[in-house]
Amino acid sequence: MPIRVALVNDDEIVLRGLDAMLRNHGERVQVVEIAASKPVATAVDIALYDTFAVGQGNSHGVAKLIANPYVSKVVVYTSNFQPWLARETMATGVRGYLSKSLSAAQLVEALQMVHAGQKVLSPAPGRRGQVGGDWPGREEGLTPREAEVLSLITMGLSNLEIADRTSLSVNSIKSYIRSCYRKIDVDSRSKAVLWGMAHGLRPDRVRIQGSPAQAQAEASGRPRP
The missing domain is CATH 1.10.10.10 (Winged helix-like DNA-binding domain superfamily/Winged helix DNA-binding domain)
Structure with a gap:
């Protein structure tokens, strides 16, 4: 069974970009909810919290996810790899602190490790920039x-x-x-x-059930990998 994942941020563009990044891995990771400025309201194995413009992994938003009864585990997806921040974030109960420099396949592998019960701190990105996803502007x-x-x-x-x-x-x-x-x-x-x-740089308030990217791929007749 694929891991049930909710994508969390305040910006719908960011979340749709992350959803599109994961669309070719539906056999391993199933996006069941996209929550932009909304609490996760579907039972999920992992809530993937994108830090774009909403605070870092030690923020109030992450604490609310950890306390959410619908969320089994919380993983932070970030470009900020200051050692003290990574340590502080993991100490709050976050199960994964993952770099935006990871490829889609590497991100999925890390999510599977978290789902299996491991704590995962991905390597700092160094000079490598964000690989996938999208952002306003x-x-x-x-x-x-x-x-x-x-x-x-x-x-x-x-x-x-x-x-x-x-x-x-x-x-x-x-x-x-x-x-x-x-x-x-x-x-x-x-x-x-x-x-x-x-240009869409204001917080959105939307909750989307399922994966728009996967639904579009299926509607176009493209076979799932």
């Missing part, structure tokens, strides 16, 4: 981190609040903001907010 050339920072700006957070949310330094946040502004051709925070609102 990708088509404009924004990196996942730039898009995350811009999303938090759109939510009205200050540089200090963004640094706290992402566990990065304020200077790093300022650097990401400058590169964002160049790529989206704006010269002020207010213009950046308007751009973000127009």
Whole structure:
């Protein structure tokens, strides 16, 4: 039987990208719910928490997932591999701390290990960037981190609040903001907010049952692997 998985984040684009990344592994992992700013309401083996713009693995959102009776195990999917944060996250009861540099096959293998009862801390990504998935602003050339920072700006957070949310330094946040502004051709925070609102960088509130990516593949007649 495939592992029943819920995908959790505040951004539907992010979750649909992660769902699409997993679509060719339906025999091992079944996405049964996509929860954007909604609590998981379906019994699942694993809730996969994507940290894009919602706080890191030690956040209140993760604590709520751990306490959710519908969720058997919680796995954090992140690009932030500061050693102290990884340790703190795993100490909360999270069963896996997985890098966004993992391929789809590697991610599925790690989820299977967690389901089998192991605690999994994947290797730090080093210089390798995010392999799969999607994020708002990708088509404009924004990196996942730039898009995350811009999303938090759109939510009205200050540089200090963004640094706290992402566990990065304020200077790093300022650097990401400058590169964002160049790529989206704006010269002020207010213009950046308007751009973000127009390009899907606000939290969504939606719960989707099942896997849209797998359903689309089946509807198109493509055989499952």
